[in-house]
Amino acid sequence: MTSTTPKSGQIMETGTMIDHIAFWQAPKVLETLKLQALGKPVAMLLGHPSSRYQKKDLLFIDNWEPDSVTELKVVLLAPYATINLIRDFQIEKKIKPQLPDIVEELMLCPNPRCITHSEEVPHKIRTVEGRLPFECYYCEFRYSHDQVKFL
Amino acid sequence: MMSTAAKTLRHLVSMSDLTREHIEEILHRAESLSSQPTLEGKQIALLFYENSTRTYSSFRTAIHRLGGLTCGFAGTAGTSVLKGESLHDTIKMFEEYADAIVLRHPRDGASRWAADVSSVPVINAGDGQNQHPTQTLLDLLAIKRTQGRLTGLKVAMVGDLKYGRTVRSLSQALSLFEDNELFLVSPPSLRLPLDQVERLQERGTRLQHCQRLEDVLSEVDICYMTRIQQERMEDPDEYERVRGFYRLRAKDLVDVKDNLKILHPLPRVDEIAHDVDRTPYAHYFEQAKGGVEARCAVLDLLIGGPL
Ligand SMILES: [Zn+2]
Numbered sequence: 001m002t003s004t005t006p007k008s009g010q011i012m013e014t015g016t017m018i019d020h021i022a023f024w025q026a027p028k029v030l031e032t033l034k035l036q037a038l039g040k041p042v043a044m045l046l047g048h049p050s051s052r053y054q055k056k057d058l059l060f061i062d063n064w065e066p067d068s069v070t071e072l073k074v075v076l077l078a079p080y081a082t083i084n085l086i087r088d089f090q091i092e093k094k095i096k097p098q099l100p101d102i103v104e105e106l107m108l109c110p111n112p113r114c115i116t117h118s119e120e121v122p123h124k125i126r127t128v129e130g131r132l133p134f135e136c137y138y139c140e141f142r143y144s145h146d147q148v149k150f151l
Numbered sequence: 152m153m154s155t156a157a158k159t160l161r162h163l164v165s166m167s168d169l170t171r172e173h174i175e176e177i178l179h180r181a182e183s184l185s186s187q188p189t190l191e192g193k194q195i196a197l198l199f200y201e202n203s204t205r206t207y208s209s210f211r212t213a214i215h216r217l218g219g220l221t222c223g224f225a226g227t228a229g230t231s232v233l234k235g236e237s238l239h240d241t242i243k244m245f246e247e248y249a250d251a252i253v254l255r256h257p258r259d260g261a262s263r264w265a266a267d268v269s270s271v272p273v274i275n276a277g278d279g280q281n282q283h284p285t286q287t288l289l290d291l292l293a294i295k296r297t298q299g300r301l302t303g304l305k306v307a308m309v310g311d312l313k314y315g316r317t318v319r320s321l322s323q324a325l326s327l328f329e330d331n332e333l334f335l336v337s338p339p340s341l342r343l344p345l346d347q348v349e350r351l352q353e354r355g356t357r358l359q360h361c362q363r364l365e366d367v368l369s370e371v372d373i374c375y376m377t378r379i380q381q382e383r384m385e386d387p388d389e390y391e392r393v394r395g396f397y398r399l400r401a402k403d404l405v406d407v408k409d410n411l412k413i414l415h416p417l418p419r420v421d422e423i424a425h426d427v428d429r430t431p432y433a434h435y436f437e438q439a440k441g442g443v444e445a446r447c448a449v450l451d452l453l454i455g456g457p458l
Contacts, residue, residue: 113258114258114260115259115278116260119239120239130350136260137263138263139260139278139281140260140281140282141281
């Protein structure tokens with residue numbers, strides 16, 4: 001394997017390449033995309049050499065484009081990810097979703113004692129600076145990317 | 152006269168809602184309110200979903216002292232909550248005839264949710280393991296009263312710094328005031344979580360981690376003791392090993408500052424020996440008595456009428 005990122009076109013004509021996923025996180029991102037039912041071909045590259053992060057993962061999904069909610073989910077799980085839309089063996093568009101200050105009705109608070117788990121409460125998670133970039137609006141529990149769960 | 156702090160504060164849910172100006176305003180009111188009837192004609196709902204006799208009586212006393220009336224419940228036995236009524240619906244019920252709601256709830260975040268649905272001010276009297284802001288305000292009141300200031304202090308926080316919510320809130324509040332230095336005294340497995348450390352350091356508070364209380368006792372102005380719960384320790388042998396380090400006895404208080412005061416959120420187990428009670432450094436019972444005044448000040452700030 002060479003140390004350069006594979007050209008998307010070497011893999012597919014049309015689809016989506018998600019680049020710069022943290023090492024060994026691609027399976028989690030893939031699971032979140034819920035592609036199984038669609039039956040799309042998927043290629044996963046784990047631990048590819050990266051100049052910036054030493055090792056990174058990539059996902060290639062044939063003949064598929066994410067909607068805006070899915071784009072947001074990708075960046076919540078993989079903060080450095082870029083989403084590349086592929087057409088005619090070329091990168092047509094690079095998407096880098098911006099994080100909102102509050103993510104509403106998308107993420108579950110991982111704190112089992114939180115009020116959101118015992119009562120019908122709109123889910124709200126704040127995005128903050130620092131090592132633990134998520135904070136539940138209600139219980140103020142702070143957590144990291146690897147504890148992210150979606151509704 | 153209404154202060155600007157009063158105008159911007161609608162609920163008291165978390166210490167993170169409070170600025171330094173709010174804290175100063177509340178402590179100032181705590182000192183100046185005696186038995187002024189600023190809650191005359193007002194009804195305050197005390198909704199206590201779990202028993203906490205001390206906090207409940209402290210709030211009730213504060214409300215009566217200011218001339219207000221109380222309704223609600225202490226413990227959920229015999230209430231519609233037992234029949235499965237949601238917190239949302241209970242809040243909607245009580246806001247009809249209460250001017251404010253004081254809420255104690257076993258779930259983390261319950262007070263923020265209550266504040267979002269309530270049309271009247273909500274005061275958090277403890278939401279699970281998350282926040283208990285009036286406890287922190289009474290801690291600050293004790294520090295202010297004994298030291299005359301909230302700046303330039305050396306404060307030891309001792310015991311369970313990982314799970315103890317009082318330590319988390321108090322350290323955050325002290326970081327709003329300049330030149331405070333915190334000595335974080337705990338066993339390695341109960342250290343203050345890293346994100347908390349980062350938050351304090353961002354505000355320029357100096358921190359020192361230490362494992363033994365005796366190493367810092369002679370330096371500090373305030374020694375804030377907390378309980379180490381055995382079930383929190385990963386290793387039972389470690390509990391036996393560390394509990395001695397964090398047990399304060401009168402004979403440990405030889406080479407200390409004259410102005411040293413020992414605080415504790417109470418109840419204590421055995422981390423402060425009873426012989427400490429008779430030293431001039433013990434201040435935990437006076438600290439607890441300040442709870443009524445701190446709660447009077449919060450009630451007055453949020454819903455008190457002009458005199
Ligand atoms: Zn939560």
